[in-house]
Amino acid sequence: xxxxxxxxxxxxxxxxxxxxxxxxxxxxxxxxxxxxxxxxxxxxxxxxxxxxxxxxxxxxxxxxxxxxxxxxxxxxxxxxxxxxxxxxxxxxxxxxxxxxxxxxxxxxx
Amino acid sequence: xxxxxxxxxxxxxxxxxxxxxxxxxxxxxxxxxxxxxxxxxxxxxxxxxxxxxxxxxxxxxxxxxxxxxxxxxxxxxxxxxxxxxxxxxxxxxxxxxxxxxxxxxxxxxxxxxxxx
Numbered sequence: 144x145x146x147x148x149x150x151x152x153x154x155x156x157x158x159x160x161x162x163x164x165x166x167x168x169x170x171x172x173x174x175x176x177x178x179x180x181x182x183x184x185x186x187x188x189x190x191x192x193x194x195x196x197x198x199x200x201x202x203x204x205x206x207x208x209x210x211x212x213x214x215x216x217x218x219x220x221x222x223x224x225x226x227x228x229x230x231x232x233x234x235x236x237x238x239x240x241x242x243x244x245x246x247x248x249x250x251x252x
Numbered sequence: 253x254x255x256x257x258x259x260x261x262x263x264x265x266x267x268x269x270x271x272x273x274x275x276x277x278x279x280x281x282x283x284x285x286x287x288x289x290x291x292x293x294x295x296x297x298x299x300x301x302x303x304x305x306x307x308x309x310x311x312x313x314x315x316x317x318x319x320x321x322x323x324x325x326x327x328x329x330x331x332x333x334x335x336x337x338x339x340x341x342x343x344x345x346x347x348x349x350x351x352x353x354x355x356x357x358x359x360x361x362x363x364x365x366x367x368x
Contacts, residue, residue: 186344186362188359189356239285239297239300240285240297241297242295244294245294
């Protein structure tokens, strides 16, 4: 069973920041938070992951609350090509990746 | 992009025929996976491998078998294809690593299988 809860869908205006929330209230101390996205008909694409601290890479930023029960993926300047389904996954080492339904992000012109 | 190649990318087959999907990686990663994706069900794990000749079942393994005779290749076989196995199949790979590395999983581009 997926250990995360995400909104079914979200809209974002092109050029604005997209903030995608994820609740993982039962996360354990060794579990990482991962974000993937899937653009229509393509394989899921890795975005970012973190354990406790906030993380940033060339694609996005990951903000994890201090109690680690929720996180937010931030796409700082969304483009039309960021329209996709975004998956939030929590996983410990040795566990398989379990994908839930994710959030369908629509970036609008 | 991770070096993952799936073949065939598209296949139409008849009910009852055997089908083999191949996943080839050039990353020398230890772990390989087969997922299927269907509307309303998302991505579901079929089988995975944690080394040559070491495989295990996922959540939807019935009707599927796998083999891994080389690090770089992971085969998914449908012994007798059924219409319920019409789906998109994704291969994925990940490297083993210490927990501090939080190792990630990388996906291929998918194989579209239609069973008629």
